[in-house]
Amino acid sequence: MTRRTLYGWGRTSPSIADVVLANSEEKVAHLFDSSAQVIARGLGRSYGDAAQLSGGVVLDNHELGGIGPIAPNGQVTAGAGVSIDELLQLSIPQGWFVPVTPGTRQVSLGGAFAADVHGKNHHRDGSLAQHVTSLRLVTPTGVFTCSPTENADIFWATAGGMGLTGIITSLTLQLLPITTDQILVDTQRFNSLDTIMDEMSRRDEHYKYSVAWVDCMTKGAHMGRGVLTRGDHATTADVDTPTRTAPRSAALSVPFDAPSGLLNPLTIKAFNELWYRVAPKEKLGQPQSLGTFFHPLDGIGNWNRLYGKRGFVQYQFCVPDSHGDTVVQAIKRLSSSGVPSFLAVLKRFGAGNEGLLSFPSAGWTLALDLPVGPAALPEVLDDLDTMVLEAGGRIYFAKDARLSPDKVAAMYPRLAEFQAMKHRLDPAGQLTSDLARRLRIVGK
């Protein structure tokens, strides 16, 4: 047990906790013997305070390892502490890819399920929980095997439940067969937000993967201009020398905190301009490696240090299709308030799942990286919350570090069901986190 300062990927609001390791279900269950408060932590890639607990016990899940053999039908059981990266190192050479991956491979499977992460294929394939066939969950009231058919109510409370229903120790995942390690990518540049959104609405269905990078710093007619990349797995027929090589780890790393203010309106504007200019106007069928396509930022270790000591917040919301104009309004509000934001990620969501606190729901999602510093930022984001709520949308807990607790129940209408289940599994309220306290998701 070591006392450590923990914070999220955005490096705001650190807190101190006793960090413990455990390599078996029995040892995990032991944590609930005392009255200590507990939360599990994976690789610390949630942006805010989801995987920290001031004054409590934080279970670092990385000793919950082990990847079972991949069955002929593509099912594999792995420890909750296994990262998507580790799984891919093993599975890609055997011809299997993960069914869903977020923008980084450096997440633990347990953490990914707890946040019910989504990827570029959400419009077709949904989020991670829809591809998990079974998991083991250690709670203060016992150990459960959960799946969409067994203990389904616990399974769907845990998907997106931010670790508050228990500690996931292992999961069984349905992998996706692939024949090469390449994606055939269509890249198109659009000089306005309307044209991108129009194109995505019309033709995203033709691609397995789709995402757009949007420039939020340009005002006027070109507001929200951006680059749309879509693709599908290449087959052996598509490439001359098919290979199945797993992505390599980061070659470069940011060795220390950049000065706060390195990423300011000027540099961010320049970066966004460059990004837009460098992208081809239209390039179709270009093969890209899995790593380049899915995890571009994994090429630079500790890139969050570029934001300096003050850190940054990521703001991600989703709104139904009928309120696509909320995306336009949000970008307008940001670009007019002078709050700098790095390239925003725009994506279409398919239908949501039964996860009580699962984030994705059909429509649009926009994610923004915002350095902490501008005095107007807290208020601008509060205004965006109101807009999102009025549009029937919500904020993603895994990214959040500043939402007001007053808005949580309205954004997540099944919160009361979640709380009832949580109370059943954890009557003494031992499972909590700084996020859960801040958003009043559970008691103290």
Next chain:
Amino acid sequence: MENAFGQPQNVVVLGGTSDIARAVTRKLCAARTHTVVLAGRNQALLDDAAKEAQEYGATKVDTVLFDAQDPSDAARCVSEAFDKVGEKIDLVVIAVGLLGDQLELEVDPIAAARMMTVNITWPVAALTEIRNRLIAQGSGRILVMSSVASIRVRRGSYLYSGAKAGLDRLCEGLADSLIGTGVTLQLLRPGFVRSKMTAGLKDIPFSTGVNEVADNVMRGLASGDRVIYSPPILKYVFGVLRHLPAPLWRKVSDR
């Protein structure tokens, strides 16, 4: 819990009826604060400030009485305030202080000693208790109201400025002692602030109102800067003033 911008939910304000403390409380409540416990020496003023906190968005407010002339009571005051919040504390503001009339005080040993008691001894006793409790919870911030007057003590108010200087320097060390505990301490060094404490004194350059100070506090909570100046330019002004030759300093500081 506080959020990514350092906006707290549970707050204790010692000296909660001062104009600056009230302005800060208003801003905090308008942001994320839902529970505030205000401590002060006058129940009527406390009730008034508590009502205002509610109007600005706090859902739970309470008050604690104390007398800053009695340092032996400081720990009781802090305990009572923490208990009344009943949850983890995100921010403790220490805005306890007395300006006094230097000309009256400097001829009266007992009154001079009282200046030290109120401006430094009581706050240090309270800080000791606060420090222990926040370290135990593994998170929290302390905001201590100092003054730019503490940077270089001037003859016209050596008792007040001197006491603030003591508190300010002590807090610099205290802040360092907290590294690695999850707790942080920030110093607020305002310049001349138009308030009831300074009523009747004439304005000097870089004077501000209390709301401007509160704005700078909100920005300071977000940035985490160890010292928050208000207005921010005073950091540079005093960076120069502190190095003036003494005769020149006396001339400048006498206005």
